[in-house]
Amino acid sequence: MxxxxxxxxxxxxxxxxxxxxxxxxxxxxxxxxxxxxxxxxxxxxxxxxxxPLVYLNCAALPESVRRASCWSCKRGFYRGYQ
Structure with missing residues (x-):
């Protein structure tokens, strides 16, 4: 850069x-x-x-999965998160 x-x-x-x-x-x-x-x-x-560097395109994920993937949520924390 x-x-x-x-x-x-x-x-x-x-x-x-x-x-x-x-x-x-x-x-x-x-x-x-x-x-x-x-x-x-x-x-x-x-x-x-x-x-390895791991990229995750959050815009391509449903909101419930996005929250769980990015913020390390536990099962049941968000409605719809399995």
């Missing part, structure tokens, strides 16, 4: 912070804004970089 604008500088700082954490990450944005590049940068800068 290249760029020296304040927005890019801030993005790079945030990528570094997130990459150092042990958290799942949800990246949102319009088509063509570089979500995949951000995901790859986070993954490459993390201790998990030795493992």
């Amino acid at each position: 290249i760029g020296l604008s304040p927005a890019m500088t801030q993005l790079k700082k945030e990528i570094e912070i997130v990459a150092g954490s042990d958290l799942n990450v949800l990246i949102g944005g319009e088509t063509g804004t570089g979500k995949e590049l951000v995901a790859k940068a986070i993954h490459q800068g993390s201790p998990r970089a030795v493992n």
Whole structure:
């Protein structure tokens, strides 16, 4: 990722912070804004970089499955979640 604008500088700082954490990450944005590049940068800068990067297109999932998949819900927590 290249760029020296304040927005890019801030993005790079945030990528570094997130990459150092042990958290799942949800990246949102319009088509063509570089979500995949951000995901790859986070993954490459993390201790998990030795493992494959897994993408999940949340927009393609029904809402009940989306909530359960992204937020590690237990069975019965959301109506319709099996």
